[in-house]
Amino acid sequence: MKRLVVVGTGPRLYREFMLRRIGGRYDVHLVIGRSAEWEMPYVSGVSVVPGMTADGIVAAVRAVAARGGVDGVMTWAEDHVVDTALAAAAVGLPGPGPDAARACRDKHVTRSALAARGVPQPQSELVADVAEARAVAEKFGYPVVIKPRAGVASQAVALVRDGEELADHFASAHRLPAADLRSPDRSVMIEEYLTGQEIAVDSVVRDGRVLPVFVSHKEMGYAPYFEETGHWTRGDDPLLGDPVITRFLTRVHAAVGYATGATHTELKLTDEGPKLIEINGRLGGDLLSYLCDSASGVDPGLALAAVSCGDAPDLTRTRALCAGIRFAYPPWHETRVEEIAFDESALPPEAGLAVPLVRPGEVVVLPHKDLMEGRVAFATAAAATREELSAALDRALAALRCTWSPA
Incomplete structure (x- = not known):
């Protein structure tokens, strides 16, 4: 062993x-x-x-x-x-290499590495203050995306439509810690907003060879923020075998020099082809790996363990289902939770996990500039089709029994 x-x-x-x-x-x-x-x-x-x-x-x-x-x-x-x-x-x-890991952690370094290789991505510039941010936004044209240079989980990321909104959101993006950055004073990025379908591809990489494991599709909410209210994946997603996406992933990983490990790559499928949103040097969160296993029978954690030991991963698919997760949120901006539980008798047969994330007495705040953690519960499910999955998740969250009040 x-x-x-x-x-x-x-x-x-x-x-x-x-x-x-x-x-x-x-x-x-x-x-x-x-x-x-x-x-x-x-x-x-x-x-x-x-x-x-x-x-x-x-x-x-x-x-x-x-x-x-x-x-x-x-x-x-x-x-x-x-x-x-x-x-x-x-x-x-075996590993990604320290420089490649830093390039995935620091979004500005990612952008610079891709620009040097001509890999398609949104226009992006690093700024130090609101004046610089406004100048860049006017150059790109509103709306633009403001984001912290080294943030995670979409915290302080927002779509802004004019200079007033930009100024309002700048402090939140600038406030996030910029650990390990060489220029922590320039920690905010202004980026062109891309239209098109957004997907994420989790891959394992062995000696520079990118092996896509699964594609996840996001459900978004709470605009202008990019709160991920749910995800779903297909065991037989045709995008996994799309040669355009496969070549694009190879170019992205080559640009940052990623050798061995696992990545979570987010991209937009624009009219001009795929463009990179960001690449993260680890597996995706929010139980995405669990959903992959439920949908396809492939365990991304075991795949990462294999390549980390220099071995070929087992990516054999034994199922072709749709699996997803959906999160529940409170009704008010600040909500005091009094009681919360799932009625197990009301859960559909397709349901998997159904878990409250808060306890009675807690106060929960909806996503806003300084906080992206307003979830109170989640449910997972697996079904034969996307439509059946969505209906099952609807029924699963309908089984959540809560009493609460404005805080």
């Missing part, structure tokens, strides 16, 4: 199923910033690194390698993609 170091785990609700699967196939050593809890049944060893600093993570992986050897190092945590790449390089194991 090969020994695999996993750096960080993330929320149990979203990542336990992957660690459970990986723990059944590999001798897993966990590097984490606290004492292991729910992770213990799936790992053989734990290194606690207070603060999860880059130096501490690299030292922990070196120590594990020195004691008994390591075959691979991996993470699915956004905060640790660069640190994990540094650790893999330090012990001579």
Whole structure:
């Protein structure tokens, strides 16, 4: 059994199923910033690194390698993609490469790398203040997208239609931490707004070869923000085999120099062809990997573990279903939750997970400039068609029983 170091785990609700699967196939050593809890049944060893600093993570992986050897190092945590790449390089194991990991973490570096290779993407410029932001927006033409240079989960990303809205949103984008950036004072990006279908492709990469694993489709809400209110995927999505998209993904990964690991690439299918929104150096969140397994029988976590150990991943599809997740939100901008639970007897047969995300007594705030976490529950389902899936998710969320009041 090969020994695999996993750096960080993330929320149990979203990542336990992957660690459970990986723990059944590999001798897993966990590097984490606290004492292991729910992770213990799936790992053989734990290194606690207070603060999860880059130096501490690299030292922990070196120590594990020195004691008994390591075959691979991996993470699915956004905060640790660069640190994990540094650790893999330090012990001579496959990885994306530190520079490629940084290019995925820093959206401005991504844009610069793609521009140097002529890879299609929206116009984008880095700005330091509102005056610069307005000048760039007027050059591109409204509406434009404002985003933080190193943000995650669409936090502080907004579509703005004029200079007043731009000024209103600038402080939120500028306020987000710009960790590991060389120019933290220039941490806001103004970008051309692209029209067209938006998709995300999760891939594993082995020695520079990009292997698409699944395509996910977003459901969006709470404009002008880009809140992801749901996702769905098909086990036999024709976009997976589209040669135009496959060639585009190869160009994107080559531009940032990504060698080995997993990526979550978001792109718009415009009238001029695919254009990159962003590339992330880890698997997608929001249970996307779980949905992939439900729809196709392919486990992206195991695929990442394989390439991290230098092996070919098993991407054999055993199902061709549609699987999705949909999130529930409160009715008021600030809502106090009094009771919340799913009526299991009302859930449709296609439903999978149905989970409240808040507890009685909590106050929940709808997505706004400084917060993109207004979810109160979610439900997943799998069905034969997209239409059947959507109907099943509707029925599943209708089974959510809540009492609440304006806060």
